[in-house]
Amino acid sequence: MFPKVNDLVYIQVASEDKPNEEKECKSRIADVEEESFLIEVPIESGSGRIKKLYIGDELSVYFLTESGVKNYFNTYVLGFADDVVQLVRIRKPEPETITKIQRRHYLRVVAELEIALQMKDGVRFVTHTEDVGGGGVSFGCGSEFKLAQGDQLFCWLLIPFKNGSIDHAPFEAEVVRTKKLDAGRTMVMLKFVSISDLERQKLIRYCFERQFDFKNR
The missing domain is CATH 2.30.110.10 (Electron Transport, Fmn-binding Protein; Chain A)
Known part of the structure; x- marks a missing residue:
């Protein structure tokens, strides 16, 4: 269309x-x-x-x-x-x-992107995502960061595009689920609670480019 x-x-x-x-x-x-x-x-x-x-x-x-x-x-x-x-x-x-x-439905792709996070107590740390999408992201971190369902985080995501440019997308997110992994690590799933349409568009654009890469392999 x-x-x-x-x-x-x-x-x-x-x-x-x-x-x-x-x-x-x-x-x-x-x-x-x-x-x-x-x-x-x-x-x-x-x-x-x-x-x-x-x-x-x-x-x-x-x-x-x-x-x-x-x-x-x-x-x-x-x-x-x-x-x-x-x-x-x-x-x-x-x-x-x-x-x-569609509203509330966004493409999600596996991607290891650098993400900086700030917890509600002011603690900051940097890690990498497991997947990203227009509705949220997932990442792994050490179990020393005590995150639980409902926690609010301030986040900054580094997004590289195919044309060589690199952008940052700031947003606020909420922990929707955590899962304990081996070796003292935790998987954390986030949903966006405050993100501008422009920042969401950057993420969606990245997901499209990533999806096309997968299709062309």
């Missing part, structure tokens, strides 16, 4: 590596061509500023269906076209690469 003319699309420039520039932008489909979309020049959410795009910019895009389902895909800028206003031409994705995300 592709977005239609006049549908809103929400964009993050994936090829940028400056965190303060990675803001979600809003645009609209102006025309649909055989192999591309023409979109209006994006506007930054919040500030209302025009977002200048360049040929080759990699974009992480989603649009909403009438039922509220988010459809994500990755694309890039092909060029520009002049109509009444300037339009941006972006590559139309292959239909099978568009991933639908």
Whole structure:
């Protein structure tokens, strides 16, 4: 399913590596061509500023269906076209690469990412995830960190993307389950309780890239 003319699309420039520039932008489909979309020049959410795009910019895009389902895909800028206003031409994705995300249902992938955590008593430690997804993460840690169901944690996740950029996603999470492992270690499962849509989109984008890697092996 592709977005239609006049549908809103929400964009993050994936090829940028400056965190303060990675803001979600809003645009609209102006025309649909055989192999591309023409979109209006994006506007930054919040500030209302025009977002200048360049040929080759990699974009992480989603649009909403009438039922509220988010459809994500990755694309890039092909060029520009002049109509009444300037339009941006972006590559139309292959239909099978568009991933639908139902509310409360997110893709989860096995991934060993660095994660920093702060417990409610102020204790901080760094470990690695076992899996990540748009709804939460799991990680292993030493049993000296006394974590129990319902505990709240402040977290910072390091996310590497295929284009070589590295990003951080801060969030608050709640422990939903723990499981004792061998050698004095504990597996901890978290669900997000406070995460911005932009930070969640970074995680979903990483999961998509990871899933495509698995499929192509």
